Amino acid sequence: MTAGVIDFLQLTVAGLSAGSAYGLVAVGFVTIHSVTGIINLAQGEFAMVAAFVAIALLAAGLPLPIAGLLAVLVVALGAAVVERVAIAPAAGSSVVAYIMLTLGVSITLKASVLLIEGPQSKALPAFTGGILSFGGVLVRPQDLWILAATLVAALGLYAFLERTVTGKAFRACAEQPTAARLVGVSPARMSTLSFVLAGTVGAVAGVVSSPVIQTDWNIGLFLGLKGFVAASLGGLASIPAAIAGGLLLGVVESLGAFYVSSGLRDAIAFFVLIVVLVARPGGVFGRTQAAARV
Amino acid sequence: MTRWSFRHVCALLSVLFLLAACAEEAADPVATEPAGEETVATVDTEDGGTEATEATDTPDTATETGAATATETAGDADAEEGPIRMGAVLDITGPGANLGGPERDTLQLLTEQINAAGGVDGREVELDIRDNQSREDEAATQLTSLLQEEVDIILGASRTGPSLAMRPLAEQAEVPMISLAANQAIVDGSEWVFKTAQNDRVVIEKIVAYMETQGWETVGLARDASAFGEGVADLFRDVSGNADIVAVEERFATDATEFTAQMVSLRSAGADVNVIWGIPPAAATATQAYRDLGLDTPLMHSHGIGNQVFLEVAGPAAEGVVFPIGRLLVADELGDDDPQKEVITTFVADYQEAYGAPPSTFAGHAYDAFQLAVQAFGEVGTDPAAVRDYLETAELTGISGVFQMSPEDHSGLTSDALVIVEVAGGDWTLAADQPDGS
Known part of the structure; x- marks a missing residue:
């Protein structure tokens, strides 16, 4: 391969790795939005908190895999608590009120972590060390872990939604809330479930990407913004589209930083958001009509 | 419930994300303006748009307030009694946290020490430390608030951007300010502003001198996109006299986490x-990316990495990194005839005892700023003009170097203040090759 091709593939790999984390966070936005209509501004904080929980458990002497899984579990349960305590009591409020509530949750989580962990960034160790070379394209094993975790989380979510009764009830609630209610699906329970699912995927993103991004108390904002852009690419309506949106955004950022200007890296995501909202408000992968829920 | 269209929700969200970005600021009580002031610097975050204009609004306000403050103080005989009030604005949270944290600790330690020893001329030293969250606008807001409280001197900020945001306020308020940051622009042509970190110019002089000893002619540059990295490429060309010395220049955000594009570009160049x-953690993660992408070209850094955090985050990737920095990191390797040896070893021991960890070079910049201020107060009291005039001629054997201030040079350090340090065996060591024989 020529040097140019190697560079291109190298950048694509980096983009896919970063984009996986965006995609997982985006899935969190979609699961909550599709069932409850809420945009959860604390989505990035789920990832941030999970990484810090994993780091703390690791420091307490637990092996890395157990620390990681426990952290995901803790955050999934924590997300359920958040829904019960902060969101459910406000049932029937306007969209603005819900957004304010999730913003409050986000600030509370950030400030708590800042208070407990301090301002310095921390990171989990890479799951496996070394470096792999594919015909000159160098890949960190952690990049593969991130891609694999995204794949597993996405397939797991798919299996859950397609193959289990609870999953089907969840989809029913997203597609036809009234009809779902008539056949005995509780929207309140499904709302809690949506937070659990969002917490789980967010936590997975936070834990697997921690070794490469250096988690600090404020990283949730960055992940949340990128995840939101990724979810918007998919019209905030479909889980596969959210993951594809995340991967696309990661790759566009990485290539743009190299071929256009490295100084523009972070501007690219928001430029993409503006273009998508103006040209295709239903999402790149979605309908051009104003988006219906799922 | 009425269904909002997707567009409305998104428009609302963009505003909210902006709000989220400045949430802490909104929570921070901003000092109220004195009566009779027309302009208002309080942050109005009802609409995310005002955020951008705030930074430009603030200076005007501060000018009026600060100027009033200065004249009052000067005409007030009581000002030479009572506690000495030092204000500090540091990057304690945000991407500059690895700088501001140790600086805060140092200032607190030195204040305790000096008060335990009876203060300056029997006057107690009061220290008011503010966090600028590594943001320019917040630095200006916090400085304005400190100026209203009539502090006798301003220390900070930790990084160039916030320091540059503070400079015009201090100049117009005519209150001496000592920055802890690197970029020469902070003190170029300043009247009231001084600084203790080595100028980026002398750092680049040292790098270029080291390149000559190694026979290297071109440099690939990946720099912080903030004010700290601004102008670095031009300085390389200027110092070396070679217009083509910079083969490629790439940028990364201070809080960046992904560096593949920049490193691939360095590899191609x-x-x-x-x-x-850059500064850690970004500088450290960039170093990891550099090694991960198989670059085996020698790697140099700036004096921005003189912090244990760099070694911790970069790990094995840091091995072999070479960079110019003050003598603090290699205190135990200094010869007994080194004029800074005593002051450095004393500071290291005190800091280690107080905080259980060795001080970073940033802690050293704070130490120097504090000592310069105390020296001035001890000699001429707290009259701002007298303090400023004294600082322009101040000499200090400090941590970052031996200072010789002058009206033309408000930084006071030459490239002699720097040595070339190499990372070996996970620790800082004095490099074998030292340009200028230093």
């Missing part, structure tokens, strides 16, 4: 040596 100009 194939310069003799690559320089990453």
Whole structure:
């Protein structure tokens, strides 16, 4: 391969790795939005908190895999608590009120972590060390872990939604809330479930990407913004589209930083958001009509 | 419930994300303006748009307030009694946290020490430390608030951007300010502003001198996109007198986490040596990316990495990194005839005892600023003009170097203040090759 091709593939790999984390966070936005209509501004904080929980458990002497899984579990349960305590009591409020509530949750989580962990960034160790070379394209094993975790989380979510009764009830609630209610699906329970699912995927993103991004108390904002852009690419309506949106955004950022200007890296995501909202408000992968829920 | 269209929700969200970005600021009580002031610097975050204009609004307000403050103080005989009030604005949270944290600790330690020893001329030292969250606008807000409280001197900020945001306020309020940051622009042509970190110019002089000893002719540069990295490429060309010395210049955000694009670009450029100009953790993660992408060209850094955090985050990737920095990191390797040896070893021991960890070079910048201020107060009291005039001639054997201030040079350090340090065995060591024989 020529040097140019190697560079291109190298950048694509980096983009896919970063984009996986965006995609997982985006899935969190979609699961909550599709069932409850809420945009959860604390989505990035789920990832941030999970990484810090994993780091703390690791420091307490637990092996890395157990620390990681426990952290995901803790955050999934924590997300359920958040829904019960902060969101459910406000049932029937306007969209603005819900957004304010999730913003409050986000600030509370950030400030708590800042208070407990301090301002310095921390990171989990890479799951496996070394470096792999594919015909000159160098890949960190952690990049593969991130891609694999995204794949597993996405397939797991798919299996859950397609193959289990609870999953089907969840989809029913997203597609036809009234009809779902008539056949005995509780929207309140499904709302809690949506937070659990969002917490789980967010936590997975936070834990697997921690070794490469250096988690600090404020990283949730960055992940949340990128995840939101990724979810918007998919019209905030479909889980596969959210993951594809995340991967696309990661790759566009990485290539743009190299071929256009490295100084523009972070501007690219928001430029993409503006273009998508103006040209295709239903999402790149979605309908051009104003988006219906799922 | 009425269904909002997707567009409405998104428009609302963009505003909210902006709000989220400045949430802490909104929570921070901003000092109220004195009566009779027309302009208002309080942050109005009802609409995310005002955020951008705030930074430009603030200076005007501060001018009026600060100027009033200065004249009052000067005409007030009581000002030479009572506690000495030092204000500090540091990057304690945000991407500059690895700088501001140790600086805060140092200032607190020195204040305790000096008060335990009876203060300056029997006057107690009061220290008011503010966090600027590594943001320019917040630095200006906090400085304005400190100026209203009539502090006798301003220390900070930790990084160039916030320091540059503070400079015009201090100049117009006519209150002496000592920055802890690197970029020469902070003190170029200033009347009231001084600084203790080595100028980026002298750092680049040292790098270029080291390149000459190694026979390297071109440099690939990946630099911080903030004010800290601004102008670095031009300085390389200027100092070396070679317009083509910079083979490639790439940028990364201070809080960046992904560096593949920049490092691939350095790899393609194939310069003799690559320089990453940033602060940890970004500088450390960039170093990891550099190694991960298989670059084996020698790697140099700036004096921005003189912090244990760099070694911790970069790990094995840091091995072999070479960079110019003050003598603090290699205190135990200094010869007994080194004029800074005593002051450095005393500070290291005190800091280690108080905080259980060795001080970073940033802690050293704070130490120097504090000592310069105390020296001035001890000699001429707290009259701002007298303090400023004294600082322009101040001499200090400090941590970052031996200072010799002058009206033309408000930084007071030459490239002699720097040595070339290499990372070996996970620790800082004095490099074998030292340009200028230092």
